Amino acid sequence: MRRIILFSALSIIIFSCSNPKESSNTAKTSEMTAEDSLYQDLLNKYKRVELTADLSALSDNQKEMIKLFIQVGDIMNGLFWKEAYGNKNDLMGQIDNERARAFARINYGPWDRLNNNESFVEGFGEKPAGANFYPEDMSKEEFEAADLPEKGSLYTLLKRDTEGNLITVPYHVAFENEVKEASKLMKQAAALAENEELKKYLNLRAEALLTDDYFESDIAWMDMKTNTLDLITGPIETYEDQLFGAKAAHETYVLVKDLAWSKRLEKYATFLPGLQKGLPVEEKYKSEEPGRESQLAAFDVIYYAGDCNAGSKTIAVNLPNDEGVQLEKGTRRSQLKNAMKAKFDHILIPIADELIDEEQRQYITFDAFFANTMFHEVAHGLGIKNTINGKGTVREALKENASALEEGKADILGLYMITNLHEQGEVEGDLMNYYTTFMASIFRSVRFGASSAHGKANMIRFNFFQENGAFAKDETTGRYKIDFEKMKEAMTALSEKILTLQGDGDYEGVEALVADMGNIKPDLQADLDRLSDKGIPVDIVFKQGIQVLGL
Numbered sequence: 001m002r003r004i005i006l007f008s009a010l011s012i013i014i015f016s017c018s019n020p021k022e023s024s025n026t027a028k029t030s031e032m033t034a035e036d037s038l039y040q041d042l043l044n045k046y047k048r049v050e051l052t053a054d055l056s057a058l059s060d061n062q063k064e065m066i067k068l069f070i071q072v073g074d075i076m077n078g079l080f081w082k083e084a085y086g087n088k089n090d091l092m093g094q095i096d097n098e099r100a101r102a103f104a105r106i107n108y109g110p111w112d113r114l115n116n117n118e119s120f121v122e123g124f125g126e127k128p129a130g131a132n133f134y135p136e137d138m139s140k141e142e143f144e145a146a147d148l149p150e151k152g153s154l155y156t157l158l159k160r161d162t163e164g165n166l167i168t169v170p171y172h173v174a175f176e177n178e179v180k181e182a183s184k185l186m187k188q189a190a191a192l193a194e195n196e197e198l199k200k201y202l203n204l205r206a207e208a209l210l211t212d213d214y215f216e217s218d219i220a221w222m223d224m225k226t227n228t229l230d231l232i233t234g235p236i237e238t239y240e241d242q243l244f245g246a247k248a249a250h251e252t253y254v255l256v257k258d259l260a261w262s263k264r265l266e267k268y269a270t271f272l273p274g275l276q277k278g279l280p281v282e283e284k285y286k287s288e289e290p291g292r293e294s295q296l297a298a299f300d301v302i303y304y305a306g307d308c309n310a311g312s313k314t315i316a317v318n319l320p321n322d323e324g325v326q327l328e329k330g331t332r333r334s335q336l337k338n339a340m341k342a343k344f345d346h347i348l349i350p351i352a353d354e355l356i357d358e359e360q361r362q363y364i365t366f367d368a369f370f371a372n373t374m375f376h377e378v379a380h381g382l383g384i385k386n387t388i389n390g391k392g393t394v395r396e397a398l399k400e401n402a403s404a405l406e407e408g409k410a411d412i413l414g415l416y417m418i419t420n421l422h423e424q425g426e427v428e429g430d431l432m433n434y435y436t437t438f439m440a441s442i443f444r445s446v447r448f449g450a451s452s453a454h455g456k457a458n459m460i461r462f463n464f465f466q467e468n469g470a471f472a473k474d475e476t477t478g479r480y481k482i483d484f485e486k487m488k489e490a491m492t493a494l495s496e497k498i499l500t501l502q503g504d505g506d507y508e509g510v511e512a513l514v515a516d517m518g519n520i521k522p523d524l525q526a527d528l529d530r531l532s533d534k535g536i537p538v539d540i541v542f543k544q545g546i547q548v549l550g551l
Contacts, residue, residue: 039099045114046106047537049342051544053256053300055551061192062229063551066254066302068189069231070546073252073305075182076233079175080250080306084240085109086132095121106311106541113311114538116449129400130243134158135166140243142166152396154248155212155235171235172212179209182233189231197224202231209234218320222295222329230255230299230334232317237307238395238403239453245400251306253317258337261298268378269294269330271426275417276382280492284388285503290381294330296374301336303544312448312455312539315340318377318410323385323393333377335370342540343444344369350536352440355527357474357481363436367429372414372438379413380406387505397505404518405510408457409498415491432484439471439482446520447528447538456518463517465490478527 032040055063081088085108095101095110100121107113110121117127128136134143135158143151143158146166150156156168172179183206190202201224204217214234224230232255235248272290279286308314317334320326344366352364384394391397398405418434421427427434442462448455465471468490471482501509520528532538 035097036099039097039103039120042103042112042120043099043106044535045532045538046541047342047346047539049339049346049540049542050548051302051304051338051542052548053302053338055256055302055549058228058256059194061194065189065192065229066549067546067551068185068192069229069233069252069254070303072182072185072189072231072233073254073303075178075185076250076252077305077309079178080240080310081108082175083133083247083249084131084307084310094123108310113452114447114449128243130247131240131249133241133247134243135160138166143244152244152246153212154238154246157247170212172210183207183209186231186233195224195227195229198227198229200224205231205234214320215322215325218322218325219329221320222325222332225295228257228259230257232319232334236319236321238321240307240310242400245395245398245402248321249307251308252303253301253308253314253334253336254303255299255301255334255336258298258300261335261337262296265296265298265335265374267426268374268421269296269333271417271421272330272378272381275420278420279382279413279495279499280416281496281499281503285384285499286382287388288327288384288386290326290330294378294381295332296335296378297332298335298337300338302549304542309542312452313339313343313542315343316373316377318380323395326381326385331381333374333380335374335377337370339540340370340373341366346540347537348437348440348444350534351443351531354531354534354536355443355479356436356440357477357479360432360436360481363430363432364440365429365433365437368433368437369441371418371427372434372441375414375417376410377414379410379417382413382417383409383499384503388503389505391505394502394505398502398507398510401507401510401514403453404456404460404514405498405502407453408460409495409502411457411461412491412494412498416495419488419491435482435484435487439465439480439487443527443531446524447531456514459520460513460517461494462524463519463521464494468493473523478530 085091091104091110092101095104103120104110109127110119110124111117111127112120119125138158148166148168150168151158155171157174159167159169161167186202186206190199193199193202201217201220204220208214208217233252235250238245238248240249241247272294276286276290304313315336318331320331348369352361356364386393387397395402415434415438418427419431422431442458445454446458446462465487468486469483470487470490471480473480
């Protein structure tokens, strides 16, 4: 384990994932102050994992491309700091404790993402719901009244002019220097690319950073099927904007395709049209046809930066988000196999040992965890993207609640898909493996808290399952046992409810659902506290970068 701190752009990312208790700056004495102990407890929420993959089969050009991709990631990391908080250096200058600074790097700000964005640094209040995408003093009413055609764009910031009026600033203008440098690096990587599909994508994505028009590069990314390397980069997800869910945040994944696992997954995308027709909801809520070119692939992820590296880490990606691209081409579901295995080994298994009935614990397997995660991503392609009553896209109609409901849909429809395909003989293994692993995973994800779309979705599902008798808790052992048939019934009922809310664009209905079920009740909180008391981490952080990869 490294004990050297290097203050380059890359190593700051690596250090942000390190355990300060083990660093040379903070291990000078054998005793910790009370403040050190407090921040060490916060850092212990995360298990440190070295992020590596077997790169021996890659060519020299591909290895050089990875170095360039990581530099692009460092730029996106800096942009996400600006979006999530503002000036990183100013924040670090206000924090005296090194452990607190390390925790701020993990969270990209002074708010704990695994504790509903509670401030962990004295002097900071609530995190603005709109992060740094909007003026902090802007109200929803002021935004909605503003006559600004681009105010709802994924790729504009809201600022104030010298007279205090709201204006929009496109990302490629606000971040001009950064996107120009990232674009240049991507074009250098494209020149090294031996795969023509990857070369085309990288050149188009490089241009897209300069214009904020990502459609053609998204299409090229979907057409890219024979590549070994992949780079997902740019402003992508809207989780960070909890005011309107309208602004995309910058991030980067650097990926190496696992060709053998990807081959095993190819067939499942072909089942989407049939599964769409069988959804447990009225016909009008499943009238759209999923893109027939949807893809499934498995990757080892070798670098995270920006949004995807903040707080809880993503283990599967379903992109592009553009509804037009989805309807024309579908999406690619990228399973991040090495990160997934780290969470299974270090988090899910210890949780199951503590909270799942001893007799049912045998059903928790990595294959089931992988499949549940994979079909979660596939399920994003089911249902509809546009409301049935003229309220626009589901994302536009449900605003800040769109992400949480969409994640809830993907979770529950992923289990529906597994059940359906298992009945057709297309999914192997005992169905109880998938259901029990799914239940254990609720406890894992609900710990992300209400500030996370995934955490909120899991709270809703836990409470819905509880109301419908999907599981029972043994008060003597404190462990949960699922009722297989009632869980199937609850799965169907929740699927119908979510699909209907989305199709209707029912903002008020979703608000009511979140208010009623999107919270952790005392009994569940006591169980989650047990996990913390046992020292079970909530999530993982990475030691990552060029040196870790041996490049």
